[in-house]
Amino acid sequence: RAGCPVLAVSIEEPPTDEIPPAVLAAAEAFDSWEKLLATSLREHGVGAEQAAQLATLVVAAVEGTVAMCRAKRSTQPLDRTAEQLQALIAAAVKG
Template identity: 60%
Template structure:
């Protein structure tokens, strides 16, 4: 029997992911997450006895799973369609938030470590990035690309997209992401068509 997630727990995880993608992990407190999620502060400690690090780890996994589900669906049509959807997702996040939000997975990855507990958050981020790479590489392999090349292309896609999102936030324009999208789409299309 599948256990249902209480709405306030899910609200906290989603709220944490949203705050982390906007402010980063170090500038996000448990109190602010509860307020942002519209849940009582006490519920945070009930659902997340491990505190901020536990909540942040789950928020990173939540964000990763959200993107992975979208990728899974879009990659069924092929790697170019998956790429387009992956980049369109980031473009939408950037533009819909006025360049105030990026990727929570990247956000936790680039912040200075505050303590050893943060290692769990970094491990979750590493798993998310690896998962996205694996999904993209598998799609490329299914379309005839050799495994080593498929893995390299998948890493290029994830790294280029994440870097472009960071540039877009700084520059307040989607120019970097649009340029990366054009080059990656051309590269993947020509590789798959060979």
């Protein structure tokens, strides 16, 4: 309902040139999510570079989709994105 707080912090323009601690924490959260996904993909036989790229795509797609769902007041973007991500992941794991 409230969206992703990590995304919300990330898109706020800092008032100064200094990067606020909350933005640094958001970057660490995204990095952590990507690493977890990439590790899982590698454990399922996906090559390291493809796993890293796919993990970034998944995080970016889900975060963008959350914003779309909020704007549209619908879960349809999430459903569509999930279906496509599942197909990409399945193909990578079988690959």
